[in-house]
Amino acid sequence: MAQDTARQAPVAPATPARGLLPLVLPALVVGVGASLLYLGVSGLATELQHALWENLPDALGVGRYSVLWMLVVLTATGVLVGLVVWKAPGHAGPDPATLGLAGTAPLPYPVLPGLLLAAALMLAGGPSLGPENPILLANAALAVRLGRGAVPRLPGEAWAGLGEAATIGALFGTPFAAALLLSEALAGRPFRGLLWDNVFGPLVAAAAGALTTTLLARPSFDLDVPALDRPRWSDLLSAMAVASAGALLGMTAVYAFPYVHGAFRRLRHPMVALPAGGLVLGLLGALGGRLTLFKGLDEVAVLARAPDAWSAGQFATLAVVKLAALLVAASCGFRGGRIFPSVFIGAALGLCAHALFPAVHPSVGVAAGVLGLLLAVTRHGWMSLFTATVLAPSPAMPALLCIASLPAWLLVTGRPQMQLREDGTAVR
Incomplete structure (x- = not known):
């Protein structure tokens, strides 16, 4: 019995509550801020979309989604985004083809305005991409820059994780998507303590981001397709x-x-x-x-x-x-x-x-x-x-x-x- 006990793997010690409580307030602030940034960029893009695809063609007497107008608006969107990528500091961030969903090193602060402007123009103009990567990059960078200035004892990696989790929560309107992504990320590298200790702060940030988005925008991913009552x-x-x-x-x-x-x-x-x-x-x-x-x-x-x-x-x-x-x-x-x-x-x-x-x-x-x-x-x-x-x-x-x-x-x-x-x- 003693030998069997000796062969057991050591149990990772849990983080005491006093080690987790200081994360709560920063995570809440990051979660709310990440959601507000996402909603702000999305709101700006929606207004631009209405102007480009409804108000302007109506004023010109052109069909809103005619072939001519699609060609004009999408080409013009390429010109505007190209101008931002060309002239903005840092060229509006790295080539998006080289990016995954998360885990990218935080961008320098001067790059963020160009990145967000390019994303808003893209969302309004009609290219087939979503907002997730630019918003993730911006929120992670802002969390690192502002967070380390406010609470220097938290490392930059922790602030970036809070920003990414908060953004995922805000995008999907639920913290569960962020929790699942975190579990995948942690499975690929060693971590200290219990899994729940490691996701505690990011989960608070994701919940704050999701709740803020839900209260302000009421998103829903339910497509209202006919329900599957009894599977066969x-x-x-x-x-x-x-x-x-x-x-x-x-x-x-x-x-x-x-x-x-x-x-x-x-x-x-x-x-x-x-x-x-x-x-x-x-x-x-x-x-x-x-x-x-x-x-x-x-x-x-x-x-x-x-x-x-x-x-x-x-x-x-x-x-x-x-x-x-x-x-x-x-x-x-x-x-x-x-x-x-x-x-x-x-x-x-x-x-x-x-x-x-x-x-x-x-x-x-x-x-x-x-x-x-x-x-x-x-x-x-x-x-x-x-x-x-x-x-x-x-x-x-x-x-x-x-x-x-x-x-x-x-x-x-x-x-x-x-x-x-x-x-x-x-x-x-």
């Missing part, structure tokens, strides 16, 4: 098939990413690459229609509210065009993230499966399609499962998606990621 064996097979198809579709973009990025990189100057990318996005918008513009979260709700309103061919066209738009926007230099457009692509794929095979329940198709796309594009398993689950909430959905994630994960793990090194090669 066929639903499990459908989920596995659609998630695997989503992973394969996402991997086509992943494998094409270095080549498309390299083509735009050869244009050398942002005032050439970004307008060229905007023009290509305008042509793709003309092909796919207005639903393939913007980050995709509002647009996917339009699809989900009427899953039988489009044919399988139309859903397939929306998915492919949006995937191409995501690939171009992420390659040519627009500042933005890839999660929200992937949600649209996955949902369109799942609804295409439902249109082809009515036995595929629409909520299963949507959730499984989003799961597969996100696994391919982000490689964050917990984040992908969480996002897919909240889009089509049902008591039976988490179990279906957990099983469906297994074959999809086998298709993507160990393969290139949708993130590039500085030399243009894919990260694995």
Whole structure:
């Protein structure tokens, strides 16, 4: 018995309460501030979007989403963002193709205005990217700069973690997404003490960010697709098939990413690459229609509210065009993230499966399609499962998606990621 006890691994000591309590106030402040920054940038982008796509074309007597207006606005957006990237301090941050969702070194303070302006212009102009990466970078940098000045005893890494967690909470309106991402990050490196001690401060920040966003903006990721009341064996097979198809579709973009990025990189100057990318996005918008513009979260709700309103061919066209738009926007230099457009692509794929095979329940198709796309594009398993689950909430959905994630994960793990090194090669 004594020998068995001696062989047991040492138990990591828990952090005492007096070591965690000093984190609460800084985490609350960072959480509220991160949400306010996110809401401010989003609000500015929304006002600019109304001006560009409604007020201005109405004043000029041009169709709001006509082919001509799509080409003009998206090309002009490329020109404006290119001007910011060219002239702003630090060129509005690093090449977004080289960035993951989190963990980037904090940016210098003078870079942030240009980064946020480029993100707001992108969100308003219609390229298929979301706000997550620029807001994460800005909030992490602000948390480090302001936090270390106020509470020097906390290291910069801790402040950056608070800023990132707060932003994830604010973006999704719940702290659970941040907690899941943190658990993935901590699993890849040694940490001291208990897991819950390590996520205590970031979880407070994420909760504060989520609550602030919820109180001020009332976001919802529930697409209101028909609920799955009682799962059948066929639903499990459908989920596995659609998630695997989503992973394969996402991997086509992943494998094409270095080549498309390299083509735009050869244009050398942002005032050439970004307008060229905007023009290509305008042509793709003309092909796919207005639903393939913007980050995709509002647009996917339009699809989900009427899953039988489009044919399988139309859903397939929306998915492919949006995937191409995501690939171009992420390659040519627009500042933005890839999660929200992937949600649209996955949902369109799942609804295409439902249109082809009515036995595929629409909520299963949507959730499984989003799961597969996100696994391919982000490689964050917990984040992908969480996002897919909240889009089509049902008591039976988490179990279906957990099983469906297994074959999809086998298709993507160990393969290139949708993130590039500085030399243009894919990260694995």
